[in-house]
Amino acid sequence: MNSLVNFTSWVIFALNIFLLALFARLVLDYIRLFRPSWRPRGIIMPLAEMIYMVTDKPLAFIRRFIPPLRMGPVALDLSFIVLFFGIQILIGILR
Numbered sequence: 001m002n003s004l005v006n007f008t009s010w011v012i013f014a015l016n017i018f019l020l021a022l023f024a025r026l027v028l029d030y031i032r033l034f035r036p037s038w039r040p041r042g043i044i045m046p047l048a049e050m051i052y053m054v055t056d057k058p059l060a061f062i063r064r065f066i067p068p069l070r071m072g073p074v075a076l077d078l079s080f081i082v083l084f085f086g087i088q089i090l091i092g093i094l095r
Contacts, residue, residue, distance in 0.1 A: 022084060
């Protein structure tokens with residue numbers, strides 16, 4: 001029983017780290033949205049690469065089933081929202 005509790009604690013910890021990476025990706029995407037000429041340099045470059053590497057596959061998987069919502073000339077990417085709330089629900093279930 002103790003090992004099961006320990007395992008779920010590690011899973012919750014990993015999911016929280018993934019949520020931080022997802023939030024960091026949101027920040028990086030907004031920086032690129034408002035300042036298209038910005039490129040990460042120095043220590044931020046490997047961090048940005050790692051963040052995109054970790055979050056790209058889950059977001060791409062969800063995008064296959066939930067396409068962006070078109071609102072005129074703008075498209076709202078719902079995959080980020082679905083993934084964020086899905087992980088929050090999973091963390092709630094595991095606690």
